[in-house]
Amino acid sequence: MTAVKPGDVEALIRRGPDPRIAVLLLYGPDTGLVFERAKRLAEAFVSDPSDPFAMVKIDGDTLAQDAGRLADEAGTVGLFGGNRTIWVRAGSRNYAPAVDAALKAEITQARIVVEAGDLAKSAPLRTLCEKSPKALAIPCYPDDERTLADLIERTLKENGLGIAREARDVLAASLGGDRGASLSEIEKLALYARGQDTVSLDDVEAVTSDVAASVLNTLIDAAFSGRSADVERDYRRFRHEGMDPSVMLGSALRHALTLLSTRLAGEGQSASMMVGNWRGLHFRRKATVETQLARWSPPALRHAIQLLQEAILACRRSSHELSHANASSTLLRIASEAARRR
Known part of the structure; x- marks a missing residue:
């Protein structure tokens, strides 16, 4: 097994993975952490990260259409020689067969860095990399x-x-x-x-x-507290200020994930006790979050998380106008569900 423990990740990145490891899979709910670690590992392997021949970026959906392309890219010799990094960004389709093909190929001067989402333990990509001696599965959970x-x-x-x-x-x-x-x-x-x-x-x-008292929390708290009118008002304001819809959805997703983990960790506790264990929660939000914890059950939160994940993927594939419409309707749907649970 080549799964890395969360507490060992930073030390691994500092010293550098074994050069015989061909594939580095980074996954987890904290997309900012996944990206930051993927970037460090991708850039550390090449002499000039700005060189497009040394640093090749591929979308996962592209690999899903051509399972042999990743192995071909990893086996290609750079224009001026030297190491190459193939940086794979997450897509909406299954590209595990492409990673499997790359693991079966002979790779010497290339590193494949796969930036994935929050993969379940049974996810094909995670299972594949955890079982292969030529890959590392690196979890990226919220910072302790x-x-x-x-x-x-x-x-x-x-x-x-x-x-x-x-x-x-x-x-x-x-x-x-x-x-x-x-x-x-x-x-x-x-x-x-x-x-x-x-x-x-x-x-x-x-x-x-x-950071926990960021401006987006007014919108997120309105949604998870069931205040639809406030969601509409805040969303219009953030849109007018140029906020990207996927950023708003991503913030809502992180909040839902934290609500879920807090509910699961505090099973049998009161909502006020769970709020007391919520690290970094701004004191002005404690009453609102306590209400949310009391109102949302783990199954309902898992459904909300699924809605938000699907909406984020839809935003990536849609036009700017459609992305805003999709993001707004998803947050209003969550607000409606929260109001129903009042």
């Missing part, structure tokens, strides 16, 4: 305290900065479960502290906002 502390120190170090322990702990407590949002906050802090040697607690308090 240790991972966040490592992310903070590593990102600031790349910007020539250290951070005081107290400041690091306060910063980690303010970050949410989305890797992309966390990185944005840390990089903003690094920019603010440029010219210093160390980031202090005053710097953290002056710059960082609570």
Whole structure:
């Protein structure tokens, strides 16, 4: 078995996977973390990530139509020699046969990095990579305290900065479960502290906002609390501000996943006790989220998650106008279901 434990992932990326491993599968509910880790692994294998001959990007749907293309790409010699990375982005169709064909081929100077979604344990792609000695299946779950502390120190170090322990702990407590949002906050802090040697607690308090209290939470809380009128109002506002529909749906999906994991972990507990265990939840949202936890059952949340996943995929395949219509109707459908459960 070549499944990697979540706690070992960062150490694996830092030291680099065994060069004999041909396929690296990254999967999980945190799409920002999946992308960030895939990018690091893809770029680390080649001398110039901006070289299109060294860094080849392929959509999963393309591979679903041509199962032999991935193996062909991995076996192709670069124009100027050297290592090549084949970066596969997730699609809506099953491209496991293409990965299977690549694992059966002889690959020497290429690395295949597969950026997938939240794969179930029985998913063909995950099963294939976990069983193959030539692949690694790397899970990407929301950051815990240790991972966040490592992310903070590593990102600031790349910007020539250290951070005081107290400041690091306060910063980690303010970050949410989305890797992309966390990185944005840390990089903003690094920019603010440029010219210093160390980031202090005053710097953290002056710059960082609570990611869990992001502006999109007004829309998300309205949907999962059953306030359809507020969903319509907030959606119109965010659309007018240029917000991408898939971003709004992605935020709703992460919230639904967190609601579900909190419900499952707190089985037998009251909603108020579960809220107390919700790491990074802004105090102003606690009453609203407590109501949501009491209202939504695990089966209902799984259905909402399925609706959101399908809507995100539809947005990728639709025009801008259709994407907004689809995203809006999905959030209103969730709000309707939440109101029915009142």
